[in-house]
Amino acid sequence: MQEVSIFNKYDKVQQLHSERTEWTLRVRAQAVWKGINRQTQEFRGLNVIFIDDSNWRIHAFVSAKISVFFDDILKEGVIYTLSNFHVRDYGTEEKNRAVRFGKHIYFANHTQLVPEVDNITNIAPYAFDLFLIADARTLLNDTRFLIDTVGKLEDKNIETVHSKEDEKKVHIRFRISDERSYINVTFFGDLAVQFEKSVKEIKDADISVIISSAKVNEHEGILGLLNLICEEHLNKMTDPAYCVNTDEPLLDHTPPLISVEDIKKLTKDFIEKKVRCQITVKKVDEKSNWYDNVCSTCGVEVTTVDGRYRCVLCSRNVPFPDKRFRIATLCNDTTGLIAIVFPDDEIQRIIGKNAFELEDEVGDENKFPTLLKNFEKKDYVITLTISERNVNKISNIYTATDISDPIEVLGNHSPTNEALVTPAKDPVVNPAKAPIVQNCDNITASV
Template identity: 30%
Template sequence: MSGPGKYDSLDSLDDSKYEWKIRVRVIRIWDSYSNKGQKEFKGRNMLLLDDKHQRMHAFIWPNYLDEFKNMFVEGNVYSIRNFSVKTYRKESLRCTRYDKQIWLSNYTKVFPVEDEQKMERAIRPVEFDFFDIADIGELVKQSDNNFLIDVIGILMDKEVLRRFKNQREVEQCSFRFTITDGSASIKCCFWDDMAEKFSAAIENENETPLIVIIASCKHNEYKEEPYVSNVAATRFYINHNHRSVLQMKQRASMPDFTYTPPTRAETPKTQIMTVAQLRKLDSKFNMNLVMCQVTVKSVEESKIWYFDACSSCGKEIEVVNGKYRCEECKRNIPFPEKRFRIYVIAEDLSGAAAFVVVDPEVENIIEKSVFDVLIDQSQEKQGSGFPSVLKLFEGNQYTFTIRLNGDNLDRASNTYFVTDISKGHEIMDNNVADEDSFSTGPMNVQFSDSASISIADFKTPDTEKSTNTNRLKRLSGDDVVLIASLSDDNDLAAGGVKEKESLTVKHVKKEKV
């Protein structure tokens, strides 16, 4: 055992004995839960730092947690005695590359170090083990990719905080941004509580540049592009008082260091347009969201009104060799989700257009899921025909929020994907688009009862199938998340529409006043 007043260093610990004595700062505390079922509590974790700048992971089993209830506070220094040292087995998401960890038990003694100033050697407030951003891509490909990493970079760009409900109807939020070290950049995504805290922190930070340290982040890749995200052990630091931040500032002042500082994100007001204005938009239009006040004239009955979706990524799946298969997740899906996708013709006084409406907007309007409708059909012995509840859209007024894509702006497609629906026409006048910039003059519009048009009369892209992903829901107020992927381009392709498929609506006759 160590002599009186002597402490063992973290790098000297092994499994040869139990009577160890260390003095460390607790720089991180987080809890572990199982990923299955009800998320069973698995134990409490701590990342320790000693005066030799060594870091080591410590663990407390749930049955011993009462022994240390409220004893440890993140950032404080403690003297810890009598504990075991274990060699890692197959644990993932490890904060350090050291192959051993500390296990505390009911025999362990813990004493707070009250006066740090009297310590012979001070323990730093925090310590990092940085990896070059350029090397993260190679780290992802390594077979032992079970370590968390620390990265540092200057904030380049950021998006607005997104709020949504996941497939299990649980509210979540995410915040995406990019950092650079001058030679490479990496995309980052924070989730839930950390997303909210990070979003608020950078909005309240006035110093430039914003230098971000992400400690113990998870590295992975999406579409063969590396990115980092947060886990329970992750912490972030903005313009922290650390030597690495000073070095990054010095590097940023060099002539060959270039980056574009982020601007404060402001959510633009969504512009209100008539259908005629909407159909005249081209690639020069610089907004991807617009709103239309329309009346739904018809719902197409000949098309399948729902699709099968992956229970993990939300993308449409197909039957391969008799089994539902998600090519994105590279696995079979035994019980796929079923999601609405209906096709409608809607019009206002200026014209008509085809719209594709998907979940969760359909479900929000009819207050039933696809499974509910299928059960109703079974109980009412309606067979597999088109559900009558979906015909309730017809004749009603709605405000559609539409996400414009390349087909609409570059290839003049007149089929639009609806990302949000509100009943009725509730529009602020100051958001309405300038009519003069889109139309040639006032019109008197009459609707004929005999004429009809098909979806082929609209310019429509030829797409294979739906690629809509996460089932996200609108919350209250201005906190809106569209039915869109968390992929890099956030494009929405909610459903495929074939040129030869037809919808029947009343024809619009236009007569100048």
């Protein structure tokens, strides 16, 4: 009877849902890697793949803001008791997920991560969701997930190649097969160097390679795998190597930093592209809803039909919808005013709470939380996605996708005051440099 009580005190990964935070898991950290913006080199946070004793895996993210509390104890291979964390459903737009599970974990200030001293039950060191190489093409168009696969290394005589333009950029190419199919693989950066070293150290003639969380791509009709967040496991390797920062050829650039005045002049060349602006939040609108009720399955905003929440996309009733932050702000720089909607994930990252927790603190869903007013009178660098409605002047409301932590900037940015810096008359932007970026922390990253 004592053993039963010990086992039952832990929740299972497959049981997690977003309606509560009082969870306690017993999990092993299968993989840990840093999320780094490839263009700005900004550290975004820590990514983890946890596995429980039922071999269920889930991705977890520790934002840079609180990573200092966990980076010393969060190590690959260690078993932990993990409690008091947020569970979020993946949205329909979240791509390149390292785990094929509908939810992921976000650490908070009050999250507890305790290394286990004595193993009560065993947890496997690794778990994979292996696809046949022949099935890799199915994920070429389904960009929601990365792929795990396994194959025999066809040629051990492989070497890293340095870029002619930049000696610091390195890659390695090889091919794996499973006797029925084969696929080309390209590793970039640190992973390429570590992979070459590991292959040379293995004396066996045959080497089997498990590649986890790889990106399926196609170049000139040839299918291949890339290390987007990258980890690799080799037969007889004791310490898996993880790619901290992918160094694949740059396909994009950091979104340009331009003025509010120039944002309003953007043409159709910028539809669905991103730009950045440095602004001051002049006002947070308390009259508009500070959250949306969304479908707990697909993340689409629900409507009310006959007194019930209903998802238009799923065509089903949603008895208990999720809540997502959505605050409307009026911002300005020295050149003008702009209305910007702040998104759920960035608000959660900055304030360290989700909408359910904030509603519980306020005690009244119709009352605007004071905490959200704290965005006012602060300066941010904000990344905006330009919509067709913005360009065609149908809507003057812009949507933010990334928000920096508050920055200290002296001076008053009110457009009624004299500008401290004269902005350029035309936006200094090259349309070809609009981002197609995919960072390690967007696995929905990892990273």
